[in-house]
Amino acid sequence: MTKDLKPSFNNKTPAGDTHSRNVCDHCDFVHYENPKIVVGSVVRHEGKILLCRRAIEPRKGYWTIPAGYLELNESPQQGAKREAMEEANADLNLGDLLAVYTVERLSQVQILYRATLNSPDFSAGEESLEVQLFEWKDIPWDDIAFPTVHWILEHDRQVEAGEAKGPFENPVGQTADL
Amino acid sequence: MTKDLKPSFNNKTPAGDTHSRNVCDHCDFVHYENPKIVVGSVVRHEGKILLCRRAIEPRKGYWTIPAGYLELNESPQQGAKREAMEEANADLNLGDLLAVYTVERLSQVQILYRATLNSPDFSAGEESLEVQLFEWKDIPWDDIAFPTVHWILEHDRQVEAGEAKGPFENPVGQTADL
Numbered sequence: 001m002t003k004d005l006k007p008s009f010n011n012k013t014p015a016g017d018t019h020s021r022n023v024c025d026h027c028d029f030v031h032y033e034n035p036k037i038v039v040g041s042v043v044r045h046e047g048k049i050l051l052c053r054r055a056i057e058p059r060k061g062y063w064t065i066p067a068g069y070l071e072l073n074e075s076p077q078q079g080a081k082r083e084a085m086e087e088a089n090a091d092l093n094l095g096d097l098l099a100v101y102t103v104e105r106l107s108q109v110q111i112l113y114r115a116t117l118n119s120p121d122f123s124a125g126e127e128s129l130e131v132q133l134f135e136w137k138d139i140p141w142d143d144i145a146f147p148t149v150h151w152i153l154e155h156d157r158q159v160e161a162g163e164a165k166g167p168f169e170n171p172v173g174q175t176a177d178l
Numbered sequence: 179m180t181k182d183l184k185p186s187f188n189n190k191t192p193a194g195d196t197h198s199r200n201v202c203d204h205c206d207f208v209h210y211e212n213p214k215i216v217v218g219s220v221v222r223h224e225g226k227i228l229l230c231r232r233a234i235e236p237r238k239g240y241w242t243i244p245a246g247y248l249e250l251n252e253s254p255q256q257g258a259k260r261e262a263m264e265e266a267n268a269d270l271n272l273g274d275l276l277a278v279y280t281v282e283r284l285s286q287v288q289i290l291y292r293a294t295l296n297s298p299d300f301s302a303g304e305e306s307l308e309v310q311l312f313e314w315k316d317i318p319w320d321d322i323a324f325p326t327v328h329w330i331l332e333h334d335r336q337v338e339a340g341e342a343k344g345p346f347e348n349p350v351g352q353t354a355d356l
Contacts, residue, residue, distance in 0.1 A: 007207035026204055029185035035248045036212050037287055070213050071197060075280035076287060077347070086196075097278060097345055100289060102253035109215055109254060111278060111287070167275055167345060169255070 035107040039079035040067020041115040042156040043092060048133035049153065050122065052087050054145055055129045062145035065152060066090065067112070068127075076111040084115070088131040090122040099155055099168040101148050103176040112152050114159065114166075147176045213285040217257035218245020219293040220334040221270060226311035227331065228300065230265050232323055233307045240323035243330060244268065245290070254289040262293070266309040268300040277333055277346040279326050281354040290330050292337065292344075325354045 009022040014030050022031040042065055043050035051063045066084040070076060077094050084090040095114035102109055124131050134140075136157065144150055151171055158164040170176070187200040192208050200209040220243055221228035229241045244262040248254060255272050262268040273292035280287055302309050312318070314335065322328055329349055336342040348354070 005205040007202070007205045024185070024207070027183040027185045027202075029202070029209075031209065033250060034212060035215050035250060035252070037215060070287070072211055072213060072285040073282050074213070074285075075282060075348075076278065077280075100254065100275060100278070102255075104251050104253060107250040107252075109248070109289070170253075 033107070035109055037070040037076070037079075038067055038108055038110040039070045039076045039112070040065050040083055040110070040152075041080045041092060041094065041113040042098060042152055043084060043088075043090060043115045043117060044156075044160075045117040045120060045133055048135055049139065049156075050084075050088060050090060050117070050131065050133055051139070052124070052128040053130045053132075054127065055124075056127050059145035061129065062143050063140050064145040064149050065112075067110070070111075077113065080111075080113050080115070085125075087125045087128050088122045089125055090131070091118040092116070093118050096159075097167045098159065099152055099166060101151065101168075101170050101176070103148065105175075105177060110148055114156060147174070151176075211285075213287055215248040215254070215257075216245055216286055216288040217248050217254045217290070218243050218261055218288070218330075219258045219270060219272065219291040220276060220330055221262060221266075221268060221293045221295060222334075222338075223295040223298060223311055226313055227317065227334075228262075228266060228268060228295070228309065228311055229317070230302070230306040231308045231310075232305070233302075234305050237323035239307065240321050241318050242323040242327050243290075245288070248289075255291065258289075258291050258293070263303075265303045265306050266300045267303055268309070269296040270294070271296050274337075275345045276337065277330055277344060279329065279346075279348050279354070281326065283353075283355060288326055292334060325352070329354075 008025040011020050012023050013020045054060050066087045068083040070079040081092045084092045092115040098114050099112045155168045186203040189198050190201050191198045244265045246261040248257040259270050262270045270293040276292045277290045333346045
C-alpha cells in the first residue's frame with residue numbers, strides 16, 4: 001500500500017493495440033473505455049409526468065426523468081426501475097421501450113421506457129432535491145436538465161396522443177449538445 | 179513515475195457509493211466497470227439471411243449474424259453497419275430496431291436491427307472464415323454460435339411473417355447461457 005500516490009493517467013497506445021488508451025503512470029494499468037448505457041423512463045400517473053430535480057452535478061437544480069447508468073448484471077428494464085426507486089422512491093410498472101438515443105459526444109446510449117406508478121407514493125431520493133408530478137403545460141421547460149429529456153418528453157407525448165409509435169431514435173437534425 | 183508498481187485492485191465500496199467497485203491499492207483510483215453494448219443486424223437479401231462463420235474465439239467455426247462491440251463516439255446504427263463491413267464486407271441498408279436483449283451473465287446489452295444489402299457483394303472479413311446467404315430451411319441450426327443468434331433469427335422470422343412486431347426483449351423463460 002502506497003497511498004501517497006494520486007491517480008495519474010496518460011494517453012498512449014499499449015503494445016499490440018490499435019487505439020490509444022488511458023494508461024496509468026504508476027503501474028501501466030490500461031483503462032479501457034467503452035460506451036456507457038443510460039436507462040430510464042417517462043413515468044405517468046393520472047396523466048401527469050413524474051420529474052426529479054437534480055441534487056447532484058451535472059445540472060444540479062434542473063429537472064429530469066428518473067434515469068442513470070446501467071449497472072453490471074442488470075437488464076435495462078431492471079435498471080430503469082432501480083433508478084426510479086433510488087431517485088424518486090417510486091415503484092414502477094414498466095411499459096414499452098420508448099427510445100434508444102445516442103449521445104455521441106459522451107459515448108452514451110440511452111435506453112428509455114414508458115412507465116406508470118404501481119402506487120401513488122413517491123418522494124425525493126438522495127440524488128433528488130424534489131420530485132413532482134406535472135401536467136404537460138406545467139412542465140418547467142426552461143429548467144430541463146438535458147436535451148434528451150426534451151426529446152423523450154416530446155416522444156412520449158406523441159405516443160400518448162396516438163400520433164406516432166416508438167421506439168424512437170434521435171430526432172433528425174438535433175444534437176444532444178448543451 | 180514509480181514504474182516498479184504492478185496493477186493491484188481490491189473490491190470495496192467508495193464513500194458515497196452504493197455498489198462495491200475495484201479500487202486501486204496504490205492511488206484509490208476507482209475502476210468502474212460498465213455493461214458492454216453489442217450491436218448487430220439480421221441481414222436479408224432476396225429472402226435469404228446472411229450469416230458469418232466465426233474465425234475467432236469464442237465459438238470459432240460457428241455461425242453468427244454480423245455483430246460486435248459498439249465503439250466510443252458511435253451510434254448503435256453506425257456500429258451495426260461497421261460490423262457488417264468488417265466481418266462480411268457487406269454494405270447495409272439498416273432498417274427497424276428488432277430487439278434489445280440482455281445477457282446478464284456477461285453484463286451485455288445487445289441492440290439488434292433488421293437490414294438489407296445495398297449491393298449483393300459480400301465476402302469474408304478478417305474475423306470470418308466464410309460468409310453465406312441461407313434460405314431459412316438451410317440455416318445451420320446445430321452450428322449457431324450463441325443463444326441470442328437463435329433468438330434474433332426467430333424474432334426476425336416472426337416480423338417477416340407478419341406474426342409479431344418488434345422490438346423484442348429476451349424470450350420469456352430462456353437464458354442466454356451456453
